[in-house]
Amino acid sequence: MRQPAFSLLPDLYRLDRQLQPLPCPVCNACKPLRVLRRDRYLLRVDLSICEDCGAIYLARGLAGDIATRFYADLYPRLMGVGIYSAPVLGQLRLAAGYRVNAIRSVAGVVDDIVDIGAGHGFFLAACRDAGSRNYWGVEPGPLQRRYGEDNLGLRGRIVAGDFGSPAAAPFQPQMVTMFHVLEHLEQPGATLDVIAGWLPRDGWLVIEVPDLEDWSQIGLQYAHVSHRSYFTGATLTALLARHGFRVHAMQRELYGIHPTNLRVFARVGDADPGLPRPPDVVRLRQQIREQMQPWRLTDGYPKSAWRLGKLAIAGGLNPPPITP
Structure with a gap:
Protein backbone atom coordinates (compact mmCIF):
# COMPACT_ATOMS: atom_id res chain seq x y z
CA MET A 1 0.00 0.00 0.00
CA ILE A 83 9.54 -3.92 -5.89
CA TYR A 84 12.80 -5.06 -7.44
CA SER A 85 13.07 -4.43 -11.16
CA ALA A 86 13.77 -7.21 -13.65
CA PRO A 87 17.45 -6.19 -14.01
CA VAL A 88 17.94 -6.26 -10.21
CA LEU A 89 16.27 -9.67 -9.96
CA GLY A 90 18.57 -10.86 -12.74
CA GLN A 91 21.58 -9.64 -10.77
CA LEU A 92 20.37 -11.53 -7.70
CA ARG A 93 20.06 -14.70 -9.78
CA LEU A 94 23.59 -14.31 -11.13
CA ALA A 95 24.95 -13.63 -7.63
CA ALA A 96 23.35 -16.85 -6.38
CA GLY A 97 25.09 -18.90 -9.07
CA TYR A 98 28.37 -17.19 -8.26
CA ARG A 99 27.95 -18.03 -4.57
CA VAL A 100 27.39 -21.70 -5.36
CA ASN A 101 30.65 -21.81 -7.35
CA ALA A 102 32.55 -19.90 -4.65
CA ILE A 103 31.36 -22.35 -2.00
CA ARG A 104 32.22 -25.36 -4.17
CA SER A 105 35.78 -24.04 -4.50
CA VAL A 106 36.27 -24.64 -0.75
CA ALA A 107 33.69 -27.21 0.36
CA GLY A 108 33.57 -29.26 -2.83
CA VAL A 109 29.80 -29.79 -2.81
CA VAL A 110 26.62 -27.90 -2.02
CA ASP A 111 24.03 -30.25 -0.53
CA ASP A 112 22.02 -30.80 2.66
CA ILE A 113 21.84 -27.02 3.05
CA VAL A 114 19.95 -24.73 5.40
CA ASP A 115 20.04 -21.10 4.26
CA ILE A 116 19.20 -18.70 7.09
CA GLY A 117 17.89 -15.53 5.50
CA ALA A 118 16.85 -17.14 2.22
CA GLY A 119 15.40 -13.90 0.85
CA HIS A 120 13.78 -14.38 -2.55
CA GLY A 121 15.20 -17.90 -2.76
CA PHE A 122 17.70 -17.46 -5.57
CA PHE A 123 20.50 -19.23 -3.70
CA LEU A 124 18.31 -22.24 -2.88
CA ALA A 125 17.20 -22.42 -6.51
CA ALA A 126 20.82 -22.28 -7.64
CA CYS A 127 21.68 -25.11 -5.21
CA ARG A 128 18.82 -27.18 -6.64
CA ASP A 129 19.99 -26.48 -10.18
CA ALA A 130 23.52 -27.54 -9.18
CA GLY A 131 22.23 -30.93 -8.04
CA SER A 132 21.42 -30.43 -4.37
CA ARG A 133 18.89 -32.93 -3.03
CA ASN A 134 18.15 -31.33 0.35
CA TYR A 135 17.81 -27.57 0.55
CA TRP A 136 15.72 -25.57 2.99
CA GLY A 137 15.52 -21.90 3.95
CA VAL A 138 14.39 -19.63 6.77
CA GLU A 139 13.04 -16.20 5.82
CA PRO A 140 10.78 -13.91 7.93
CA GLY A 141 9.82 -11.63 5.03
CA PRO A 142 6.49 -12.63 3.44
CA LEU A 143 7.18 -10.79 0.16
CA GLN A 144 10.49 -12.58 -0.28
CA ARG A 145 9.03 -16.00 0.57
CA ARG A 146 6.15 -15.49 -1.83
CA TYR A 147 8.51 -14.64 -4.68
CA GLY A 148 10.45 -17.86 -4.18
CA GLU A 149 7.27 -19.89 -4.03
CA ASP A 150 5.57 -18.31 -7.03
CA ASN A 151 8.55 -17.81 -9.35
CA LEU A 152 11.29 -20.27 -8.39
CA GLY A 153 9.38 -23.45 -7.55
CA LEU A 154 10.35 -23.32 -3.86
CA ARG A 155 6.95 -23.88 -2.26
CA GLY A 156 7.49 -25.70 1.04
CA ARG A 157 11.24 -25.07 0.89
CA ILE A 158 11.29 -21.66 2.59
CA VAL A 159 9.62 -21.31 5.98
CA ALA A 160 8.82 -18.26 8.07
CA GLY A 161 11.22 -18.01 10.97
CA ASP A 162 13.15 -15.77 13.31
CA PHE A 163 16.82 -15.31 12.41
CA GLY A 164 17.65 -15.12 16.10
CA SER A 165 16.29 -18.60 16.90
CA PRO A 166 15.69 -20.46 13.63
CA ALA A 167 13.45 -23.50 13.74
CA ALA A 168 14.96 -26.98 13.64
CA ALA A 169 15.82 -28.21 10.17
CA PRO A 170 13.87 -31.17 8.73
CA PHE A 171 17.19 -33.00 8.24
CA GLN A 172 20.70 -32.74 9.67
CA PRO A 173 22.40 -30.16 7.48
CA GLN A 174 25.93 -30.56 6.23
CA MET A 175 26.04 -26.86 5.45
CA VAL A 176 24.42 -23.75 6.92
CA THR A 177 24.66 -20.47 5.03
CA MET A 178 24.00 -16.90 6.20
CA PHE A 179 24.46 -14.18 3.60
CA HIS A 180 24.39 -10.67 5.06
CA VAL A 181 22.28 -11.72 8.03
CA LEU A 182 24.71 -11.98 10.96
CA GLU A 183 25.32 -8.23 11.15
CA HIS A 184 21.55 -7.67 11.66
CA LEU A 185 21.14 -9.99 14.65
CA GLU A 186 20.51 -8.68 18.14
CA GLN A 187 22.28 -11.74 19.61
CA PRO A 188 24.43 -13.33 16.88
CA GLY A 189 26.07 -15.67 19.37
CA ALA A 190 22.73 -17.30 20.22
CA THR A 191 22.12 -18.10 16.55
CA LEU A 192 25.66 -19.49 16.20
CA ASP A 193 25.03 -21.74 19.20
CA VAL A 194 21.92 -23.14 17.51
CA ILE A 195 23.86 -23.79 14.30
CA ALA A 196 26.72 -25.44 16.20
CA GLY A 197 24.16 -27.89 17.57
CA TRP A 198 22.93 -28.70 14.05
CA LEU A 199 26.22 -29.30 12.26
CA PRO A 200 28.43 -32.38 12.40
CA ARG A 201 32.15 -31.77 12.82
CA ASP A 202 32.73 -32.20 9.09
CA GLY A 203 29.90 -29.77 8.22
CA TRP A 204 30.33 -26.20 7.02
CA LEU A 205 29.10 -22.83 8.18
CA VAL A 206 29.39 -20.24 5.38
CA ILE A 207 28.86 -16.61 6.36
CA GLU A 208 29.00 -13.41 4.34
CA VAL A 209 29.18 -9.98 5.97
CA PRO A 210 30.35 -6.54 4.85
CA ASP A 211 34.13 -6.46 5.30
CA LEU A 212 34.82 -3.31 7.32
CA GLU A 213 38.59 -3.57 7.48
CA ASP A 214 38.72 -0.26 5.62
CA TRP A 215 35.80 2.15 6.02
CA SER A 216 37.11 4.43 3.28
CA GLN A 217 35.72 2.01 0.67
CA ILE A 218 32.10 2.49 1.77
CA GLY A 219 31.98 5.46 4.14
CA LEU A 220 28.89 6.28 6.15
CA GLN A 221 26.52 4.23 4.00
CA TYR A 222 27.15 0.95 5.86
CA ALA A 223 26.43 2.56 9.23
CA HIS A 224 22.69 2.21 9.69
CA VAL A 225 20.18 1.16 12.27
CA SER A 226 19.59 -2.37 10.97
CA HIS A 227 23.31 -3.23 11.09
CA ARG A 228 23.81 -4.25 14.71
CA SER A 229 27.45 -5.40 14.32
CA TYR A 230 30.35 -4.38 12.03
CA PHE A 231 32.88 -7.10 11.25
CA THR A 232 36.42 -7.53 10.04
CA GLY A 233 38.06 -10.89 9.43
CA ALA A 234 39.60 -10.75 12.92
CA THR A 235 36.43 -9.82 14.81
CA LEU A 236 34.30 -12.36 12.95
CA THR A 237 36.91 -15.05 13.67
CA ALA A 238 36.84 -14.09 17.36
CA LEU A 239 33.02 -14.22 17.49
CA LEU A 240 32.95 -17.65 15.84
CA ALA A 241 35.60 -18.92 18.27
CA ARG A 242 33.45 -17.86 21.23
CA HIS A 243 30.69 -20.14 19.94
CA GLY A 244 32.59 -23.27 19.02
CA PHE A 245 33.70 -22.62 15.43
CA ARG A 246 37.11 -22.59 13.81
CA VAL A 247 37.64 -20.60 10.59
CA HIS A 248 39.11 -22.63 7.73
CA ALA A 249 39.04 -20.17 4.84
CA MET A 250 38.19 -16.57 3.94
CA GLN A 251 37.35 -15.01 0.60
CA ARG A 252 37.39 -11.24 0.16
CA GLU A 253 35.74 -9.38 -2.71
CA LEU A 254 36.20 -5.65 -3.10
CA TYR A 255 33.55 -5.57 -5.82
CA GLY A 256 30.79 -7.98 -6.78
CA ILE A 257 27.90 -9.24 -4.64
CA HIS A 258 28.39 -6.39 -2.18
CA PRO A 259 31.13 -3.79 -1.84
CA THR A 260 33.86 -5.18 0.42
CA ASN A 261 32.24 -8.59 0.81
CA LEU A 262 33.79 -11.06 3.29
CA ARG A 263 32.94 -14.78 2.97
CA VAL A 264 34.06 -17.03 5.83
CA PHE A 265 34.05 -20.85 5.92
CA ALA A 266 34.03 -22.35 9.42
CA ARG A 267 33.59 -25.73 11.08
CA VAL A 268 32.62 -26.82 14.56
CA GLY A 269 35.84 -27.39 16.47
CA ASP A 270 38.54 -25.91 18.66
CA ALA A 271 39.40 -22.30 17.92
CA ASP A 272 42.75 -21.23 16.57
CA PRO A 273 45.01 -20.58 19.60
CA GLY A 274 46.59 -17.64 17.79
CA LEU A 275 43.55 -15.36 17.84
CA PRO A 276 44.48 -11.66 17.87
Whole structure:
Protein backbone atom coordinates (compact mmCIF):
# COMPACT_ATOMS: atom_id res chain seq x y z
CA MET A 1 0.00 0.00 0.00
CA ARG A 2 1.32 3.42 -0.93
CA GLN A 3 2.37 5.53 2.04
CA PRO A 4 1.50 9.25 2.14
CA ALA A 5 4.22 11.53 0.80
CA PHE A 6 6.71 12.55 3.49
CA SER A 7 5.31 10.04 6.01
CA LEU A 8 8.73 8.37 6.09
CA LEU A 9 10.40 11.29 7.88
CA PRO A 10 7.94 11.41 10.83
CA ASP A 11 8.18 7.61 11.08
CA LEU A 12 11.97 7.81 11.29
CA TYR A 13 11.68 10.57 13.90
CA ARG A 14 9.41 8.37 16.02
CA LEU A 15 11.80 5.46 15.60
CA ASP A 16 14.71 7.65 16.72
CA ARG A 17 12.90 8.36 20.00
CA GLN A 18 12.26 4.63 20.54
CA LEU A 19 15.82 3.37 20.06
CA GLN A 20 17.28 1.79 23.19
CA PRO A 21 20.73 1.44 24.75
CA LEU A 22 22.26 -1.87 23.66
CA PRO A 23 25.12 -4.00 25.04
CA CYS A 24 27.94 -5.35 22.90
CA PRO A 25 26.45 -8.19 20.81
CA VAL A 26 29.71 -10.16 21.05
CA CYS A 27 30.60 -10.08 24.76
CA ASN A 28 27.49 -8.38 26.27
CA ALA A 29 29.56 -5.66 27.96
CA CYS A 30 28.18 -2.11 28.26
CA LYS A 31 31.42 -0.15 27.76
CA PRO A 32 31.01 1.64 24.41
CA LEU A 33 33.57 4.09 23.04
CA ARG A 34 31.52 6.13 20.58
CA VAL A 35 32.82 6.60 17.04
CA LEU A 36 29.81 8.22 15.35
CA ARG A 37 26.53 9.52 16.73
CA ARG A 38 24.15 9.27 13.74
CA ASP A 39 23.74 6.75 10.92
CA ARG A 40 22.88 7.23 7.24
CA TYR A 41 19.20 7.73 8.18
CA LEU A 42 20.25 10.45 10.64
CA LEU A 43 19.14 8.27 13.56
CA ARG A 44 21.12 8.42 16.79
CA VAL A 45 22.61 4.91 16.88
CA ASP A 46 25.96 5.64 18.62
CA LEU A 47 28.26 3.52 16.47
CA SER A 48 30.81 2.39 19.05
CA ILE A 49 33.76 0.14 19.86
CA CYS A 50 33.45 -2.19 22.84
CA GLU A 51 36.23 -1.34 25.27
CA ASP A 52 36.25 -4.94 26.53
CA CYS A 53 36.47 -7.01 23.33
CA GLY A 54 37.05 -4.48 20.54
CA ALA A 55 33.88 -5.31 18.59
CA ILE A 56 32.26 -2.51 16.59
CA TYR A 57 28.51 -2.24 17.15
CA LEU A 58 25.54 0.06 17.70
CA ALA A 59 25.26 1.08 21.34
CA ARG A 60 21.78 2.44 20.70
CA GLY A 61 19.28 0.77 18.40
CA LEU A 62 16.56 -1.77 17.77
CA ALA A 63 15.41 -4.35 20.30
CA GLY A 64 12.39 -6.56 20.92
CA ASP A 65 9.04 -5.35 19.55
CA ILE A 66 10.62 -2.18 18.16
CA ALA A 67 12.87 -4.30 15.93
CA THR A 68 9.94 -6.46 14.86
CA ARG A 69 7.89 -3.43 13.81
CA PHE A 70 10.86 -1.87 12.03
CA TYR A 71 11.49 -4.92 9.85
CA ALA A 72 7.77 -5.31 9.11
CA ASP A 73 7.20 -1.69 8.04
CA LEU A 74 10.12 0.72 7.76
CA TYR A 75 12.81 -1.65 6.52
CA PRO A 76 10.90 -2.66 3.34
CA ARG A 77 10.17 0.99 2.60
CA LEU A 78 13.78 2.05 3.05
CA MET A 79 15.20 -0.84 1.02
CA GLY A 80 12.59 -1.18 -1.71
CA VAL A 81 11.86 -4.81 -0.79
CA GLY A 82 9.21 -6.38 -3.00
CA ILE A 83 9.54 -3.92 -5.89
CA TYR A 84 12.80 -5.06 -7.44
CA SER A 85 13.07 -4.43 -11.16
CA ALA A 86 13.77 -7.21 -13.65
CA PRO A 87 17.45 -6.19 -14.01
CA VAL A 88 17.94 -6.26 -10.21
CA LEU A 89 16.27 -9.67 -9.96
CA GLY A 90 18.57 -10.86 -12.74
CA GLN A 91 21.58 -9.64 -10.77
CA LEU A 92 20.37 -11.53 -7.70
CA ARG A 93 20.06 -14.70 -9.78
CA LEU A 94 23.59 -14.31 -11.13
CA ALA A 95 24.95 -13.63 -7.63
CA ALA A 96 23.35 -16.85 -6.38
CA GLY A 97 25.09 -18.90 -9.07
CA TYR A 98 28.37 -17.19 -8.26
CA ARG A 99 27.95 -18.03 -4.57
CA VAL A 100 27.39 -21.70 -5.36
CA ASN A 101 30.65 -21.81 -7.35
CA ALA A 102 32.55 -19.90 -4.65
CA ILE A 103 31.36 -22.35 -2.00
CA ARG A 104 32.22 -25.36 -4.17
CA SER A 105 35.78 -24.04 -4.50
CA VAL A 106 36.27 -24.64 -0.75
CA ALA A 107 33.69 -27.21 0.36
CA GLY A 108 33.57 -29.26 -2.83
CA VAL A 109 29.80 -29.79 -2.81
CA VAL A 110 26.62 -27.90 -2.02
CA ASP A 111 24.03 -30.25 -0.53
CA ASP A 112 22.02 -30.80 2.66
CA ILE A 113 21.84 -27.02 3.05
CA VAL A 114 19.95 -24.73 5.40
CA ASP A 115 20.04 -21.10 4.26
CA ILE A 116 19.20 -18.70 7.09
CA GLY A 117 17.89 -15.53 5.50
CA ALA A 118 16.85 -17.14 2.22
CA GLY A 119 15.40 -13.90 0.85
CA HIS A 120 13.78 -14.38 -2.55
CA GLY A 121 15.20 -17.90 -2.76
CA PHE A 122 17.70 -17.46 -5.57
CA PHE A 123 20.50 -19.23 -3.70
CA LEU A 124 18.31 -22.24 -2.88
CA ALA A 125 17.20 -22.42 -6.51
CA ALA A 126 20.82 -22.28 -7.64
CA CYS A 127 21.68 -25.11 -5.21
CA ARG A 128 18.82 -27.18 -6.64
CA ASP A 129 19.99 -26.48 -10.18
CA ALA A 130 23.52 -27.54 -9.18
CA GLY A 131 22.23 -30.93 -8.04
CA SER A 132 21.42 -30.43 -4.37
CA ARG A 133 18.89 -32.93 -3.03
CA ASN A 134 18.15 -31.33 0.35
CA TYR A 135 17.81 -27.57 0.55
CA TRP A 136 15.72 -25.57 2.99
CA GLY A 137 15.52 -21.90 3.95
CA VAL A 138 14.39 -19.63 6.77
CA GLU A 139 13.04 -16.20 5.82
CA PRO A 140 10.78 -13.91 7.93
CA GLY A 141 9.82 -11.63 5.03
CA PRO A 142 6.49 -12.63 3.44
CA LEU A 143 7.18 -10.79 0.16
CA GLN A 144 10.49 -12.58 -0.28
CA ARG A 145 9.03 -16.00 0.57
CA ARG A 146 6.15 -15.49 -1.83
CA TYR A 147 8.51 -14.64 -4.68
CA GLY A 148 10.45 -17.86 -4.18
CA GLU A 149 7.27 -19.89 -4.03
CA ASP A 150 5.57 -18.31 -7.03
CA ASN A 151 8.55 -17.81 -9.35
CA LEU A 152 11.29 -20.27 -8.39
CA GLY A 153 9.38 -23.45 -7.55
CA LEU A 154 10.35 -23.32 -3.86
CA ARG A 155 6.95 -23.88 -2.26
CA GLY A 156 7.49 -25.70 1.04
CA ARG A 157 11.24 -25.07 0.89
CA ILE A 158 11.29 -21.66 2.59
CA VAL A 159 9.62 -21.31 5.98
CA ALA A 160 8.82 -18.26 8.07
CA GLY A 161 11.22 -18.01 10.97
CA ASP A 162 13.15 -15.77 13.31
CA PHE A 163 16.82 -15.31 12.41
CA GLY A 164 17.65 -15.12 16.10
CA SER A 165 16.29 -18.60 16.90
CA PRO A 166 15.69 -20.46 13.63
CA ALA A 167 13.45 -23.50 13.74
CA ALA A 168 14.96 -26.98 13.64
CA ALA A 169 15.82 -28.21 10.17
CA PRO A 170 13.87 -31.17 8.73
CA PHE A 171 17.19 -33.00 8.24
CA GLN A 172 20.70 -32.74 9.67
CA PRO A 173 22.40 -30.16 7.48
CA GLN A 174 25.93 -30.56 6.23
CA MET A 175 26.04 -26.86 5.45
CA VAL A 176 24.42 -23.75 6.92
CA THR A 177 24.66 -20.47 5.03
CA MET A 178 24.00 -16.90 6.20
CA PHE A 179 24.46 -14.18 3.60
CA HIS A 180 24.39 -10.67 5.06
CA VAL A 181 22.28 -11.72 8.03
CA LEU A 182 24.71 -11.98 10.96
CA GLU A 183 25.32 -8.23 11.15
CA HIS A 184 21.55 -7.67 11.66
CA LEU A 185 21.14 -9.99 14.65
CA GLU A 186 20.51 -8.68 18.14
CA GLN A 187 22.28 -11.74 19.61
CA PRO A 188 24.43 -13.33 16.88
CA GLY A 189 26.07 -15.67 19.37
CA ALA A 190 22.73 -17.30 20.22
CA THR A 191 22.12 -18.10 16.55
CA LEU A 192 25.66 -19.49 16.20
CA ASP A 193 25.03 -21.74 19.20
CA VAL A 194 21.92 -23.14 17.51
CA ILE A 195 23.86 -23.79 14.30
CA ALA A 196 26.72 -25.44 16.20
CA GLY A 197 24.16 -27.89 17.57
CA TRP A 198 22.93 -28.70 14.05
CA LEU A 199 26.22 -29.30 12.26
CA PRO A 200 28.43 -32.38 12.40
CA ARG A 201 32.15 -31.77 12.82
CA ASP A 202 32.73 -32.20 9.09
CA GLY A 203 29.90 -29.77 8.22
CA TRP A 204 30.33 -26.20 7.02
CA LEU A 205 29.10 -22.83 8.18
CA VAL A 206 29.39 -20.24 5.38
CA ILE A 207 28.86 -16.61 6.36
CA GLU A 208 29.00 -13.41 4.34
CA VAL A 209 29.18 -9.98 5.97
CA PRO A 210 30.35 -6.54 4.85
CA ASP A 211 34.13 -6.46 5.30
CA LEU A 212 34.82 -3.31 7.32
CA GLU A 213 38.59 -3.57 7.48
CA ASP A 214 38.72 -0.26 5.62
CA TRP A 215 35.80 2.15 6.02
CA SER A 216 37.11 4.43 3.28
CA GLN A 217 35.72 2.01 0.67
CA ILE A 218 32.10 2.49 1.77
CA GLY A 219 31.98 5.46 4.14
CA LEU A 220 28.89 6.28 6.15
CA GLN A 221 26.52 4.23 4.00
CA TYR A 222 27.15 0.95 5.86
CA ALA A 223 26.43 2.56 9.23
CA HIS A 224 22.69 2.21 9.69
CA VAL A 225 20.18 1.16 12.27
CA SER A 226 19.59 -2.37 10.97
CA HIS A 227 23.31 -3.23 11.09
CA ARG A 228 23.81 -4.25 14.71
CA SER A 229 27.45 -5.40 14.32
CA TYR A 230 30.35 -4.38 12.03
CA PHE A 231 32.88 -7.10 11.25
CA THR A 232 36.42 -7.53 10.04
CA GLY A 233 38.06 -10.89 9.43
CA ALA A 234 39.60 -10.75 12.92
CA THR A 235 36.43 -9.82 14.81
CA LEU A 236 34.30 -12.36 12.95
CA THR A 237 36.91 -15.05 13.67
CA ALA A 238 36.84 -14.09 17.36
CA LEU A 239 33.02 -14.22 17.49
CA LEU A 240 32.95 -17.65 15.84
CA ALA A 241 35.60 -18.92 18.27
CA ARG A 242 33.45 -17.86 21.23
CA HIS A 243 30.69 -20.14 19.94
CA GLY A 244 32.59 -23.27 19.02
CA PHE A 245 33.70 -22.62 15.43
CA ARG A 246 37.11 -22.59 13.81
CA VAL A 247 37.64 -20.60 10.59
CA HIS A 248 39.11 -22.63 7.73
CA ALA A 249 39.04 -20.17 4.84
CA MET A 250 38.19 -16.57 3.94
CA GLN A 251 37.35 -15.01 0.60
CA ARG A 252 37.39 -11.24 0.16
CA GLU A 253 35.74 -9.38 -2.71
CA LEU A 254 36.20 -5.65 -3.10
CA TYR A 255 33.55 -5.57 -5.82
CA GLY A 256 30.79 -7.98 -6.78
CA ILE A 257 27.90 -9.24 -4.64
CA HIS A 258 28.39 -6.39 -2.18
CA PRO A 259 31.13 -3.79 -1.84
CA THR A 260 33.86 -5.18 0.42
CA ASN A 261 32.24 -8.59 0.81
CA LEU A 262 33.79 -11.06 3.29
CA ARG A 263 32.94 -14.78 2.97
CA VAL A 264 34.06 -17.03 5.83
CA PHE A 265 34.05 -20.85 5.92
CA ALA A 266 34.03 -22.35 9.42
CA ARG A 267 33.59 -25.73 11.08
CA VAL A 268 32.62 -26.82 14.56
CA GLY A 269 35.84 -27.39 16.47
CA ASP A 270 38.54 -25.91 18.66
CA ALA A 271 39.40 -22.30 17.92
CA ASP A 272 42.75 -21.23 16.57
CA PRO A 273 45.01 -20.58 19.60
CA GLY A 274 46.59 -17.64 17.79
CA LEU A 275 43.55 -15.36 17.84
CA PRO A 276 44.48 -11.66 17.87
CA ARG A 277 44.21 -9.61 21.04
CA PRO A 278 41.57 -6.84 21.21
CA PRO A 279 42.75 -3.69 19.42
CA ASP A 280 43.75 -0.34 20.89
CA VAL A 281 40.20 1.05 20.84
CA VAL A 282 41.19 4.73 20.97
CA ARG A 283 43.48 4.31 17.95
CA LEU A 284 40.82 2.27 16.14
CA ARG A 285 38.21 4.99 16.73
CA GLN A 286 40.48 7.59 15.20
CA GLN A 287 41.26 5.32 12.26
CA ILE A 288 37.57 4.71 11.49
CA ARG A 289 36.75 8.42 11.75
CA GLU A 290 39.54 9.28 9.32
CA GLN A 291 38.54 6.55 6.87
CA MET A 292 34.79 7.18 7.01
CA GLN A 293 34.79 10.97 6.53
CA PRO A 294 31.05 11.21 7.30
CA TRP A 295 30.63 14.64 5.72
CA ARG A 296 32.12 13.55 2.39
CA LEU A 297 29.80 14.56 -0.49
CA THR A 298 29.97 11.24 -2.33
CA ASP A 299 28.87 8.91 0.49
CA GLY A 300 28.40 10.93 3.68
CA TYR A 301 25.60 12.87 5.34
CA PRO A 302 24.88 15.11 2.30
CA LYS A 303 24.15 12.03 0.17
CA SER A 304 22.11 10.53 3.00
CA ALA A 305 19.94 13.64 3.29
CA TRP A 306 19.38 13.72 -0.47
CA ARG A 307 18.41 10.01 -0.51
CA LEU A 308 16.01 10.46 2.42
CA GLY A 309 14.34 13.36 0.63
CA LYS A 310 13.76 11.22 -2.47
CA LEU A 311 12.38 8.37 -0.38
CA ALA A 312 10.07 10.72 1.50
CA ILE A 313 8.65 12.23 -1.69
CA ALA A 314 8.02 8.75 -3.12
CA GLY A 315 6.20 7.75 0.05
CA GLY A 316 8.54 4.79 0.35
CA LEU A 317 6.74 3.01 -2.51
CA ASN A 318 9.30 3.03 -5.30
CA PRO A 319 12.75 3.63 -3.81
CA PRO A 320 15.62 2.03 -5.72
CA PRO A 321 16.91 -1.06 -3.91
CA ILE A 322 20.03 -0.17 -1.97
CA THR A 323 22.69 -2.12 -0.15
CA PRO A 324 21.23 -3.78 2.99
